[in-house]
Amino acid sequence: MTDLDTQHVRTTTFRARYSETDQMGVVYHANYLVWCEIGRTDYLRDLGMTYAQMERDGLFLAVADASLRFHAAARYDDRIRVDTWIESVRSRAVTFAYRVVRLQDDAGEVKLATATTTLVARDAEGRACKLPDTIRDLLVRAGTDAP
Amino acid sequence: MTDLDTQHVRTTTFRARYSETDQMGVVYHANYLVWCEIGRTDYLRDLGMTYAQMERDGLFLAVADASLRFHAAARYDDRIRVDTWIESVRSRAVTFAYRVVRLQDDAGEVKLATATTTLVARDAEGRACKLPDTIRDLLVRAGTDAP
Amino acid sequence: MTDLDTQHVRTTTFRARYSETDQMGVVYHANYLVWCEIGRTDYLRDLGMTYAQMERDGLFLAVADASLRFHAAARYDDRIRVDTWIESVRSRAVTFAYRVVRLQDDAGEVKLATATTTLVARDAEGRACKLPDTIRDLLVRAGTDAP
Amino acid sequence: MTDLDTQHVRTTTFRARYSETDQMGVVYHANYLVWCEIGRTDYLRDLGMTYAQMERDGLFLAVADASLRFHAAARYDDRIRVDTWIESVRSRAVTFAYRVVRLQDDAGEVKLATATTTLVARDAEGRACKLPDTIRDLLVRAGTDAP
Numbered sequence: 001m002t003d004l005d006t007q008h009v010r011t012t013t014f015r016a017r018y019s020e021t022d023q024m025g026v027v028y029h030a031n032y033l034v035w036c037e038i039g040r041t042d043y044l045r046d047l048g049m050t051y052a053q054m055e056r057d058g059l060f061l062a063v064a065d066a067s068l069r070f071h072a073a074a075r076y077d078d079r080i081r082v083d084t085w086i087e088s089v090r091s092r093a094v095t096f097a098y099r100v101v102r103l104q105d106d107a108g109e110v111k112l113a114t115a116t117t118t119l120v121a122r123d124a125e126g127r128a129c130k131l132p133d134t135i136r137d138l139l140v141r142a143g144t145d146a147p
Numbered sequence: 148m149t150d151l152d153t154q155h156v157r158t159t160t161f162r163a164r165y166s167e168t169d170q171m172g173v174v175y176h177a178n179y180l181v182w183c184e185i186g187r188t189d190y191l192r193d194l195g196m197t198y199a200q201m202e203r204d205g206l207f208l209a210v211a212d213a214s215l216r217f218h219a220a221a222r223y224d225d226r227i228r229v230d231t232w233i234e235s236v237r238s239r240a241v242t243f244a245y246r247v248v249r250l251q252d253d254a255g256e257v258k259l260a261t262a263t264t265t266l267v268a269r270d271a272e273g274r275a276c277k278l279p280d281t282i283r284d285l286l287v288r289a290g291t292d293a294p
Numbered sequence: 295m296t297d298l299d300t301q302h303v304r305t306t307t308f309r310a311r312y313s314e315t316d317q318m319g320v321v322y323h324a325n326y327l328v329w330c331e332i333g334r335t336d337y338l339r340d341l342g343m344t345y346a347q348m349e350r351d352g353l354f355l356a357v358a359d360a361s362l363r364f365h366a367a368a369r370y371d372d373r374i375r376v377d378t379w380i381e382s383v384r385s386r387a388v389t390f391a392y393r394v395v396r397l398q399d400d401a402g403e404v405k406l407a408t409a410t411t412t413l414v415a416r417d418a419e420g421r422a423c424k425l426p427d428t429i430r431d432l433l434v435r436a437g438t439d440a441p
Numbered sequence: 442m443t444d445l446d447t448q449h450v451r452t453t454t455f456r457a458r459y460s461e462t463d464q465m466g467v468v469y470h471a472n473y474l475v476w477c478e479i480g481r482t483d484y485l486r487d488l489g490m491t492y493a494q495m496e497r498d499g500l501f502l503a504v505a506d507a508s509l510r511f512h513a514a515a516r517y518d519d520r521i522r523v524d525t526w527i528e529s530v531r532s533r534a535v536t537f538a539y540r541v542v543r544l545q546d547d548a549g550e551v552k553l554a555t556a557t558t559t560l561v562a563r564d565a566e567g568r569a570c571k572l573p574d575t576i577r578d579l580l581v582r583a584g585t586d587a588p
Contacts, residue, residue, distance in 0.1 A: 021170035030474035067508035180324035315464035
């Protein structure tokens with residue numbers, strides 16, 4: 001993981017949905033990948049480019065690998081915060097990192113999970129391609145934005 | 148509902164997934180629409196046309212309305228059977244009906260849900276269109292296949 | 295549907311998730327039931343009782359039937375608003391109604407879907423039971439709250 | 442990854458569901474964790490113990506970490522096979538490995554993804570606990586079943 005002190009971190013908050021729980025009474029583990037994607041969507045929006053527009057422009061970011069570590073369970077209606085930052089940028093790929101926490105009523109927080117996902121650039125035909133310079137530069141600047 | 152005795156009914160079976168349960172310990176209700184769609188996919192395959200190919204040919208069937216009635220709950224790992232048949236065919240739409248049952252170890256079955264969904268034809272640009280004659284004829288014959 | 299002018303209507307807003315889309319490029323129809331449930335959760339919270347607490351107190355509301363009508367498609371990252379109100383309350387069941395709209399950048403809105411779901415009361419053992427008087431009264435008042 | 446030649450490998454097959462696709466036209470990445478869980482369920486069933494029964498007996502296996510690598514995309518209606526085996530067994534945890542392939546009409550196969558998940562034992566109160574000896578022994582034998 002990178003040093004958060006020198007990184008831009010974007011946060012997004014929402015409540016855990018009933019549909020996201022399973023019979024163990026907690027949020028089903030695969031849904032954390034969905035939550036990471038919400039964090040990623042909001043991260044890119046904050047940089048001034050939406051992923052929706054990127055796809056309309058013919059650039060697709062496909063998940064190439066993902067790893068998750070689970071520390072505590074989320075429950076229905078919990079207030080969840082996803083912190084998203086960029087871990088690395090290469091010519092054809094970008095790696096995002098995530099920390100998922102539960103917000104407590106006492107203003108404290110409990111770490112639920114950490115994760116990383118690496119996304120590779122694809123064109124409209126699904127072929128691997130380079131990240132366009134403008135997008136790559138934005139991501140690099142966001143990922144190394146030291147004070 | 149139509150008279151099943153004079154209808155082709157196609158069945159598909161599978162087990163309820165852990166991911167489909169919720170914290171009430173049963174399968175989350177929205178997943179029954181997913182199960183209906185599996186039944187519909189298999190129904191069309193049995194008629195000799197796959198929905199995957201229909202989309203590649205530029206014909207899309209979009210759900211225009213759906214209604215479900217729940218009678219009993221499905222649980223994780225239950226053996227589920229979906230019976231699918233055609234309730235009606237119009238020039239631009241087709242209505243499927245479904246019965247979802249749990250298969251018991253004693254060879255009995257328990258009715259879990261009944262449902263109908265109406266699907267309307269769309270072309271590749273998303274505009275409403277007529278069902279092609281060949282497809283409409285197949286559906287009409289399947290839907291009125293009296294002995 | 296009831297006359298909205300004489301009803302309490304609660305709204306909740308969020309963005310359509312990438313995970314909610316399907317290969318038709320729009321939000322998969324079953325996810326509207328998930329969205330209705332989010333509306334229902336927020337409706338109950340606004341009445342001063344959370345559904346999470348209701349379950350901890352041993353009262354479960356199980357979906358007994360659902361009907362949905364789809365008018366237009368939602369797409370990834372669309373801003374969605376769900377309006378939720380109560381259509382009827384009986385001794386053992388409550389029917390919620392929903393209207394799902396897409397919020398436009400020009401402050402306009404487009405109706406995407408309407409739906410109703412009827413939920414029946416169950417105790418901790420899964421048996422049908424009456425709605426507790428306090429809860430039933432709250433729901434009745436919310437559902438008939440004419441000016 | 443372990444040497445598959447000296448391992449019991451269980452396979453399970455099914456078709457990719459329409460609901461599992463996203464607007465990129467392929468199966469959404471989080472669904473591979475669902476597929477792994479189906480593989481795991483069938484693996485345990487083949488050992489003569491169902492996970493459903495394990496939970497009824499008060500033993501829960503919670504996912505503690507997961508990692509996935511994606512090689513090629515699955516599409517709607519593809520025939521999918523999940524190979525599942527055990528990578529390691531410890532006193533309180535078991536690690537499963539998975540390989541997900543698409544079955545081709547020509548009897549060939551295309552590797553779609555590989556993954557591992559580590560599950561930790563929990564009792565009915567959610568506390569970390571040891572795997573019962575009988576279950577641990579079964580898993581160890583299955584995981585080291587050299588010819």
